[in-house]
Amino acid sequence: MDTVRTVDALRTRISKWRGTGATVGLVPTMGGLHDGHLSLIRAAKGQTDLTVATLFVNPAQFALDEDLNAYPRDEARDLELFVAEGTDLLFAPDVEEMYPVGHTTEVHVQGLSQILEGEFRPRFFLGVATVVSKLLLQVLPDAAFFGEKDYQQLLVIRRLACDLNIPVEIVGAPTKREANGLAMSSRNQYLNERERRAAPTLYATINQVAESVRDGADADKRCRWAVSRLTEAGFRQVDYVACRDAETLEPVEDSSRPARVLAAAWLGKARLIDNVAV
Amino acid sequence: MDTVRTVDALRTRISKWRGTGATVGLVPTMGGLHDGHLSLIRAAKGQTDLTVATLFVNPAQFALDEDLNAYPRDEARDLELFVAEGTDLLFAPDVEEMYPVGHTTEVHVQGLSQILEGEFRPRFFLGVATVVSKLLLQVLPDAAFFGEKDYQQLLVIRRLACDLNIPVEIVGAPTKREANGLAMSSRNQYLNERERRAAPTLYATINQVAESVRDGADADKRCRWAVSRLTEAGFRQVDYVACRDAETLEPVEDSSRPARVLAAAWLGKARLIDNVAV
Numbered sequence A, B: 001m002d003t004v005r006t007v008d009a010l011r012t013r014i015s016k017w018r019g020t021g022a023t024v025g026l027v028p029t030m031g032g033l034h035d036g037h038l039s040l041i042r043a044a045k046g047q048t049d050l051t052v053a054t055l056f057v058n059p060a061q062f063a064l065d066e067d068l069n070a071y072p073r074d075e076a077r078d079l080e081l082f083v084a085e086g087t088d089l090l091f092a093p094d095v096e097e098m099y100p101v102g103h104t105t106e107v108h109v110q111g112l113s114q115i116l117e118g119e120f121r122p123r124f125f126l127g128v129a130t131v132v133s134k135l136l137l138q139v140l141p142d143a144a145f146f147g148e149k150d151y152q153q154l155l156v157i158r159r160l161a162c163d164l165n166i167p168v169e170i171v172g173a174p175t176k177r178e179a180n181g182l183a184m185s186s187r188n189q190y191l192n193e194r195e196r197r198a199a200p201t202l203y204a205t206i207n208q209v210a211e212s213v214r215d216g217a218d219a220d221k222r223c224r225w226a227v228s229r230l231t232e233a234g235f236r237q238v239d240y241v242a243c244r245d246a247e248t249l250e251p252v253e254d255s256s257r258p259a260r261v262l263a264a265a266w267l268g269k270a271r272l273i274d275n276v277a278v
Helices: A007-019 A035-047 A075-084 A124-139 A148-163 A186-190 A193-198 A201-214 A219-232 B007-019 B035-047 B075-084 B124-139 B148-163 B186-190 B193-198 B201-214 B219-232
Strands: A002-004 A024-029 A050-055 A089-091 A105-109 A143-147 A169-173 A237-245 A259-267 A270-277 B002-004 B024-029 B050-055 B089-091 B105-109 B143-147 B169-173 B237-245 B259-267 B270-277
Touching (some): A007 A024, A007 A050, A007 A089, A024 A035, A035 A075, A050 A075, A105 A124, A105 B148, A143 A148, A148 A169, A148 A259, A201 A219, A201 A270, A219 A237, A219 A259, B007 B024, B024 B124, B035 B050, B035 B075, B035 B143, B035 B169, B143 B148, B148 B270, B201 B237, B201 B259, B201 B270, B219 B237, B219 B259
Parallel strands (some): A024 A143, A143 A169
C-alpha cells in the first residue's frame, strides 16, 4: 500500500489506475480504526477494483468545545490495519493540504443538517459535507462507502452527492457491533470500565423502541420511556431518542414508510450515537 | 449541434467523446446571447476539442424582487447563435432537472460572496456558486470559460473550484464592449434610447478612476468623484464604485499588488456592472 500526502500525488496514482480501466472505491476515515472501518474496506474491495482509503481528522467538523485534540490518533497502527485489509492506496493529508490559506468554501445541506445531530452539533454537518465533497472530488471514485452507524451523516452525504451531481454511488454498510451490541466507534476508547458495562444499554433500548413501534406502540411515548431508561442506566445526558422517517428524518407521518430509531447520549466523556431500522 | 435536456443525456454524449480522448470545454450561459458569450465559445474552441454550452436561467441567483421573469429569453435565437459559432453540444435543462424536489444543498463561498455585489444581492453568489458547481460536476470539463465582466463572479468560481478540488481550469475572458465602451450584457436590453446614451459613462468613469489611481491619486477620493459623476450622467442609484485588491477584492493595502476598479449602478430598470484593471 502506498501512502500519499498531497492531492497531486493522489491524482497521479488514480489516473494511472484509471488508464488501465480499473474502477475505484473510496473509504474516508478519521483513523482510530475498528472493525466498522475495516468492513467498509472489505465492501469496497468486493465492489470495485482498487480501494483508496483516506485518513484525515477533519477539524472543520469539531466545535471548539469538542474532542478534536483528544480524538484517537495512531497512524502507525491504522496503517497496519489498512495494509492487512488489502487497501491499495492511502491518502493522509495534513490540515494545510486540505484547507490551504484562503479556503472559504463550504457545502451546506439545508434541512437534514439542522435536525437531530445538527441541533446538538450546529456546524458538524457543515464540516462533514465540505470535507466529504472535497474527498469525493479529489478521488472521483465510482463508489464511496460509509457506515450506517452515522445514519444521518450517510443521508447528508447521499443528499449532497445527488444535489451537486457528483458522479459517485454512495454505499451504506451495516453498523458493526461488539458481541454485547455496542456499536463500534473510535470514541468508545473514551469509556472507562463501568461505562463500558452501561454502554450496550443504548442499542438494547433503541431496539426495544423499534420493536414496540413495529408492533403499533406510540413512538413518542416509547422514546420518552427510552430516555428515562438510559438515564437510569447511567447515561449522564440524553440528547435525543427519536423515531423518524428513514429517508427524510422528518417526524413519521405515514406509518407505511420505513422508519428509523436514532439516539445520542453521553456516557462520561463519550457521546455515543446509534440507530436501528423499525 | 445536439441539444440535450437531462444530465443523463449530457453525460452519455460526453463520455462518448471522452472515449475518443477528446478534451472538453464548458461555457455556461443564461441565454440572451451577445458577443461576450460568443467570445467565450471561441475561447473554448481554441483551447479544447469539444465545446459544451449550457443555457439555464438559474432562479436560485435571483432575489424575489429581481428580474427573473423579465430576463431575456429567446431560445430559438440563442440556438442559432450557438450553432453559428460551432458549439458542439448544448445542455438546456429545465428547473426541475437542475433542482428536483428535495434538492437542499448549497455551496457558500464565504468572504468573497459577502462584499460588493454580495452586499446588494445577498443570495446572488450562493445561487451562482451552487449552479456553477453543479454544471462543472455534470460536465466535468477540462476547462470552463467565464467573462471578466462579472469579475467578482469569476473570482467566486475560481475559489469554489479550487476549494472543492473540482478538477477544472477556470478561464477568464476579457469583457466585450460596444464601440462606445459599454460592456455587453443581456440586461442592456432593458435600456431605453436615452439610457443607452448615458450608459457608456460607467466605463468611461471607472477608466478615469483607474488611470488616476495608477498615477498615484487617492482611490477613495476618486471613487467618491465617480459616484457624483455617474449621478450627474443620469444613473438613478450608484450601488458602489470601489478600488480593490484584484485577487481578494479586499480594500487595497499594498499598492504594489494588482488592483481593480469595480462599479454597479442603476440606469432606469437596468442594474449595470463593470470593472477595469488599475
